[in-house]
Amino acid sequence: MPYLHTPIEALSGVGPTRKAAYNKMGVYTVEDLLYHFPRAYEHRGDIRALAESRDETYKMGKARMATLLTVSTEPRVTRVKGRMTLLKFRAFDESGSCDITFFNQEFLRNTFSVGGVFRFYGRVEAAGKDRYTMTAPAFEPFVESRPLPPLYAVYPLTEGISNKMLTDHVRQSLPATGMVEDPLPESIRAAEGLCTLGYALRQIHAPEDFQSLHIAKRRLAFDEFFRFALGLGTAGRSAQVTGAPVCSVSDAVMGEFLRALPYALTGAQSRALADLRRDLASDTAMNRMIVGDVGCGKTVCAAAAMYIAVKAGRQAALMAPTGILATQHAADLLPLFERLGIRGALLTGHTPAAQKRKIYAALAAEDPTKRLDVVIGTQALLSEGVTFAAPGLVVTDEQHRFGVNQRATLSEKNQNAHLLVMSATPIPRTLALVMYGDLEVSRIDEMPPGRQRVDTFVVDESYRARLDAFIRKNVEAGGQVYVVCPAVEEAEEEDAALIPLSANFGGEQTAVAVVETQAPPPMKAAVQYAAELQERLPDLKVAFVHGKMKPTEKDKVMTAFAAGDIQVLVSTTVIEVGVNVPNACLMLVENAERFGLSQLHQLRGRVGRGSRKSYCVLIRNGGGDTAKARLEVMRTTYDGYAIAEKDLVQRGPGDFLAPADGAGIRQSGGFRLAESWSDAELMNHAFGHAREMLTDDPELKEYPELKRTVEKMYAKAGNILN
Numbered sequence: 001m002p003y004l005h006t007p008i009e010a011l012s013g014v015g016p017t018r019k020a021a022y023n024k025m026g027v028y029t030v031e032d033l034l035y036h037f038p039r040a041y042e043h044r045g046d047i048r049a050l051a052e053s054r055d056e057t058y059k060m061g062k063a064r065m066a067t068l069l070t071v072s073t074e075p076r077v078t079r080v081k082g083r084m085t086l087l088k089f090r091a092f093d094e095s096g097s098c099d100i101t102f103f104n105q106e107f108l109r110n111t112f113s114v115g116g117v118f119r120f121y122g123r124v125e126a127a128g129k130d131r132y133t134m135t136a137p138a139f140e141p142f143v144e145s146r147p148l149p150p151l152y153a154v155y156p157l158t159e160g161i162s163n164k165m166l167t168d169h170v171r172q173s174l175p176a177t178g179m180v181e182d183p184l185p186e187s188i189r190a191a192e193g194l195c196t197l198g199y200a201l202r203q204i205h206a207p208e209d210f211q212s213l214h215i216a217k218r219r220l221a222f223d224e225f226f227r228f229a230l231g232l233g234t235a236g237r238s239a240q241v242t243g244a245p246v247c248s249v250s251d252a253v254m255g256e257f258l259r260a261l262p263y264a265l266t267g268a269q270s271r272a273l274a275d276l277r278r279d280l281a282s283d284t285a286m287n288r289m290i291v292g293d294v295g296c297g298k299t300v301c302a303a304a305a306m307y308i309a310v311k312a313g314r315q316a317a318l319m320a321p322t323g324i325l326a327t328q329h330a331a332d333l334l335p336l337f338e339r340l341g342i343r344g345a346l347l348t349g350h351t352p353a354a355q356k357r358k359i360y361a362a363l364a365a366e367d368p369t370k371r372l373d374v375v376i377g378t379q380a381l382l383s384e385g386v387t388f389a390a391p392g393l394v395v396t397d398e399q400h401r402f403g404v405n406q407r408a409t410l411s412e413k414n415q416n417a418h419l420l421v422m423s424a425t426p427i428p429r430t431l432a433l434v435m436y437g438d439l440e441v442s443r444i445d446e447m448p449p450g451r452q453r454v455d456t457f458v459v460d461e462s463y464r465a466r467l468d469a470f471i472r473k474n475v476e477a478g479g480q481v482y483v484v485c486p487a488v489e490e491a492e493e494e495d496a497a498l499i500p501l502s503a504n505f506g507g508e509q510t511a512v513a514v515v516e517t518q519a520p521p522p523m524k525a526a527v528q529y530a531a532e533l534q535e536r537l538p539d540l541k542v543a544f545v546h547g548k549m550k551p552t553e554k555d556k557v558m559t560a561f562a563a564g565d566i567q568v569l570v571s572t573t574v575i576e577v578g579v580n581v582p583n584a585c586l587m588l589v590e591n592a593e594r595f596g597l598s599q600l601h602q603l604r605g606r607v608g609r610g611s612r613k614s615y616c617v618l619i620r621n622g623g624g625d626t627a628k629a630r631l632e633v634m635r636t637t638y639d640g641y642a643i644a645e646k647d648l649v650q651r652g653p654g655d656f657l658a659p660a661d662g663a664g665i666r667q668s669g670g671f672r673l674a675e676s677w678s679d680a681e682l683m684n685h686a687f688g689h690a691r692e693m694l695t696d697d698p699e700l701k702e703y704p705e706l707k708r709t710v711e712k713m714y715a716k717a718g719n720i721l722n
């Protein structure tokens with residue numbers, strides 16, 4: 001009898017090789033396996049007559065289907081090509097007969113005897129009038145008194161583990177769910193009408209019906225929200241820190257900074273600056289976030305805060321999530337600081353070792369005349385060598401892209417420092433509350449003067465030729481073009497009859513809707529796309545970047561694009577993070593239906609940053625009317641917050657919790673169910689319970705089992721980051 005903590009290799013059929021394969025997927029124990037949720041389900045309960053294979057959905061074996069057939073001939077085994085054997089027999093239903101073939105499975109000879117009834121699941125192909133064939137279908141013996149389960153789990157796999165194997169190992173593990181200690185307090189479970197954890201884990205793998213699966217998903221989604229909120233609460237939240245350096249400057253000194261700028265601050269920027277000045281002048285550490293749409297001018301506000309800290313005799317650090325962003329910040333800010341007599345340096349992973357040592361020493365210098373006042377960098381700022389002689393202010397850009405662990409490291413390094421976060425993602429209020437709990441917010445809701453609106457269009461494949469011409473036109477006018485493709489995942493070719501885990505099993509429509517689901521349209525991979533585009537537009541300079549490239553290569557391409565040496569940049573969403581190329585004037589998004597609205601809004605913000613008239617073209621390659629309506633929002637709405645609220649309701653919180661290219665909990669599988677759970681109410685309740693629990697017991701001392709599962713969720717995310 002397996003327990004949750006039983007190692008995976010204790011299951012029968014798991015030897016050293018399979019153990020290694022499981023470990024590769026992050027599965028070490030029976031518990032890990034139980035949390036390795038299916039990605040989809042085969043709807044084997046949806047039994048169809050053989051003749052229906054001629055219908056649109058199943059035609060030519062395009063999709064697998066379930067049949068209930070009676071065996072009518074004894075299996076015959078023939079030997080072909082030396083060692084290969086074929087086992088063949090015939091079976092029938094009221095609509096026709098089917099020749100069924102298995103390879104190298106002679107032992108099945110005794111399974112299929114004449115008169116036996118089986119549920120077969122596989123691709124049915126036509127072989128003449130009323131005649132069909134199936135090759136190596138899945139099969140289960142049908143017993144009148146014992147109904148077969150309607151849904152059969154399909155798992156994410158890795159090399160060396162088949163779905164059948166994994167299913168078998170899960171079946172062996174399911175008894176362990178009978179003994180799981182439910183870490184959720186009974187009072188919360190009852191208040192939210194949630195099923196027990198044991199039930200949820202059993203039903204997610206082997207659902208009795210749609211309704212049970214819906215109930216299980218609801219419980220597990222709640223758990224993910226709850227653990228996520230608890231984790232942020234325990235790891236990221238610091239009590240009010242006193243003993244922070246008081247940094248205040250006179251209006252005259254502040255004026256010196258403002259006069260050094262080539263423009264006047266907008267009203268919203270001035271208000272944010274007033275917030276910052278007030279916070280920095282207190283010995284309670286500042287904990288503030290500046291939020292505002294891309295291009296609204298957050299950086300200069302952060303720079304002003306850094307200036308104040310330095311003028312008050314302290315040091316300031318600015319951390320950006322990528323090398324290119326850090327470099328861009330350094331290029332913008334270091335000359336400005338220099339004019340103001342402030343010494344600064346750039347520190348990234350590419351900084352040569354000797355240079356690094358110099359910077360380390362200058363940051364730690366006790367003598368203020370030899371000290372570096374400002375450092376701008378990447379996660380390299382978190383490395384051990386970095387110590388500040390007089391820490392004053394730490395700024396992070398696009399904060400939510402950093403893992404919680406990194407946030408913690410950074411605050412530890414700068415014990416009493418003031419903290420400032422810049423975020424361009426308008427985060428719906430409910431989410432901001434849990435993600436940034438104690439952060440105060442300054443909102444910049446006004447664009448610098450002269451900003452233009454980016455005209456947005458939604459088109460389909462029929463516009464292809466015109467799009468190419470439009471790219472050329474923009475480039476010939478001296479502009480630059482971004483083309484964004486979704487990151488291509490493996491196993492994209494999906495069976496139309498599979499029901500994804502993300503489907504809504506609570507709705508009555510599920511069963512019908514499934515069959516109507518179209519296989520997803522082919523995805524355009526960045527590399528191949530760039531090659532094809534280059535072929536069609538041979539005289540343009542086309543290049544690509546994608547998430548799997550080495551950071552150095554990525555930076556090289558981005559830098560060339562920023563310098564204007566590349567005219568068309570094809571990429572996956574890596575450019576989503578705030579790179580500034582004012583000359584870019586056209587943003588094309590392929591498979592736009594696959595992106596969250598907030599992501600699209602971010603992408604759109606990459607253009608229209610200079611004087612050129614700019615456009616955003618969203619290309620829809622499928623997704624039906626829902627996608628069309630969703631994308632229509634982009635054409636008519638330019639307010640990031642309005643878009644974010646719509647996105648939260650339509651797509652669930654996944655995009656906000658860990659945006660597309662961000663590492664962390666999403667990639668580690670921590671949001672398998674929360675991601676597609678679009679019921680914001682469940683999320684709000686989970687967050688509410690988490691806040692309440694943390695108020696009473698900030699370290700979860702009374703809930704050791706809960707604490708363990710929270711730590712596990714975050715540890716996995718941490719592994720992905722490192």
Ligand code: ADP
Nearest residue numbers: 263264265266293294295296297298299300448
């Ligand atoms: P984001 O908020 O997206 O980080 P940035 O700080 O990069 O935006 O600012 C975008 C651009 O706007 C920069 O080129 C910056 O110099 C410019 N900018 C910022 N504030 C103003 C202003 N008040 N007037 C004119 N231009 C400004």
Ligand code: MG
Nearest residue numbers: 298299397578
């Ligand atoms: Mg920015």
